[in-house]
Amino acid sequence: MxxxxxxxxxxxxxxxxxxxxxxxxxxxxxxxxxxxxxxxxxxxxxxxxxxxxxxxxxxxxxxxxxxxxxxxxxxxxxxxxxxxxxxxxxxxxxxxxxxxxxxxxxxxxxxxxxxxxxxxxxxxxxxxxxxxxxxxxxxxxxxxxxxxxxxxxxxxxxxxxxxxxxxxAGDGGLKYMDPDAKNIFPIIMEVLVGKREKVVVFGNDYDTRDGTCIRDxxxxxxxxxxxxxxxxxxxxxxxxxGTSKGVSVKELVDWTSEVIGKQVPFEYGDRRAGDPPTLIASNEKALKVLNWKPERSVKDMIKSTYDAYKQRV
Ligand SMILES: NC(=O)c1ccc[n+]([C@@H]2O[C@H](COP(=O)([O-])OP(=O)(O)OC[C@H]3O[C@@H](n4cnc5c(N)ncnc54)[C@H](O)[C@@H]3O)[C@@H](O)[C@H]2O)c1
Known part of the structure; x- marks a missing residue:
């Protein structure tokens, strides 16, 4: 091989x-x-x-x-x-x-x-x-x-x-914990395991369904x-x-509370410079050229990442 x-x-x-x-x-x-x-x-x-x-x-x-x-x-x-x-x-x-x-x-x-x-x-x-x-x-x-x-x-x-x-996002089975959390997923996880007090959501006045940024x-x-x-x-x-599906930051916080069964404290902060309201991948080319299809949902990613953080902390 x-x-x-x-x-x-x-x-x-x-x-x-x-x-x-x-x-x-x-x-x-x-x-x-x-x-x-x-x-x-x-x-x-x-x-x-x-x-x-x-x-x-x-x-x-x-x-x-x-x-x-x-x-x-x-x-x-x-x-x-x-x-x-x-x-x-x-x-x-x-x-x-x-x-x-x-x-x-x-x-x-x-x-x-x-x-x-x-x-x-x-x-x-x-x-x-x-x-x-x-x-x-x-x-x-x-x-x-x-x-x-x-x-x-x-x-x-x-x-x-x-x-x-x-x-x-998600965990590939190695129980990975980001040593230097800068992205929303690991930040939410740090709040859940008590390493951080709350999530700050940057901006709730974007032109999106709930005012927060949408990501894939x-x-x-x-x-x-x-x-x-x-x-x-x-x-x-x-x-x-990408998955070609967008999830807002507020949805991610709410879904995490729902999936884990534990409220994620959060507050709204100012917008960050350079954050576009919506970023979603068209994945048609990946489907066609690579014959690839993403299989795991955001809720699966929340579960697997939380399991990793729970075990590492
Ligand atoms: N994580 C994401 O959401 C994301 C999104 C887009 C692109 N990427 C890209 O995917 C790649 C992997 O990302 P990741 O999330 O696993 O990051 P990571 O920081 O966990 O992994 C990068 C690895 O490269 C090593 N490294 C960095 N510079 C090096 C150098 N000059 N020589 C040798 N080793 C070096 C680091 O020690 C680290 O182990 C990166 O190129 C990143 O830019 C990641």
Whole structure:
């Protein structure tokens, strides 16, 4: 079976991908600098290298016959990217370094973690044909990587799929707890387990059904499945990964109270700059090109994430 190099394999999504690849019979090599990831999340059957993507990656490619790369490693905190562009530039330089080693060792396939952040302030239901116009440096790094990967595809014949994720949530069975909660799902969970007093909902005067922002939440297990399918597909390009269903922040808070049977205290705060009212993925292309369908609902994601938090705290 093929050997897959998973960058960022000690992180939230990468660790689930490692476990899933192994259970599908792949051999797995992981590179992670552990800046956010945790070594104990990496399945012990995978070979692990603690390296930064900007480091010399030669030995990873010399010691293993890599058939394809799934590239998750990146810094991803939007606000931080607007304060420390130097750090976030390594999302780009690390990707170039990785691609150069792939060229040197004749590795012909890469699946790249991109993001809905490449669309910037586009709103509503977003297809891959919508304009890309990132409004933060993190989103810019993702878009630049997509373009560089596309060029390496043209110049060196590397097959590529850049997957633009919407809001990833749920637990893939590894009982993951975000060490640095910045997104609404882990924030709600921290309130439930007593690590935080209440949820602050940013803005309730948007033009949406209840005034709060609407987002598209995709389960991490469903998301990872799309990567496995992308490894074998004969298609190069960008594909959205979402459910095509929008849930408002207020609905998410209410549904959590209902599913867990425990009231989630919350208050309304001011709007945050750069938050579009509605962000929903059109997932038609993923359905068609990858023959993929998300299976887990937001209520499933609430249950699995809460179970993880309950056990970890
Ligand atoms: N979680 C989401 O909702 C979401 C949405 C859109 C896109 N993404 C993208 O998906 C990918 C995985 O996200 P995640 O949620 O698992 O994040 P995460 O922070 O849990 O995982 C990223 C991993 O990459 C490692 N890493 C970061 N920079 C590195 C570098 N220069 N060299 C080596 N390792 C490095 C970190 O230690 C971490 O283990 C990222 O590229 C992220 O931008 C995530």
């Amino acid at each position: 093929a050997t897959i190099l998973v960058t960022g394999g000690a992180g939230f999504i990468g660790s689930v991908a490692v476990k899933t690849l192994l259970s599908n019979g792949y051999s797995v090599v992981v590179v992670d600098n552990l800046s956010k990831g945790k070594k104990d999340l990496v399945d012990s059957k995978a070979k692990f290298y603690e390296l930064d993507l900007v480091d010399d990656l030669s030995k990873v490619f010399e010691e293993n016959k890599i058939d394809a790369v799934i590239h998750f490693a990146a810094y991803k905190a939007v606000e931080e990217s607007m304060e420390n562009a130097v750090k976030y530039s390594s999302n780009i330089t690390g990707t170039i370094n990785l691609l150069n080693r792939m060229v040197e060792h004749n590795v012909k396939k890469i699946i790249f973690s991109s993001s809905a952040a490449v669309y910037g302030e586009e709103k509503g239901v977003i297809s891959e044909d919508n304009e890309t116009n990132p409004c933060n440096y993190y989103g810019f790094t993702k878009l630049e990587c997509e373009k560089i990967i596309e060029w390496y595809g043209k110049v060196y014949g590397i097959g590529y799929v850049s997957l633009r994720y919407f809001n990833v 939440y995709i389960d991490v297990t469903d998301l990872v499945k799309a990567h496995i399918l992308a490894l074998d597909v004969d298609y190069n390009g960008v594909i959205n990964l």
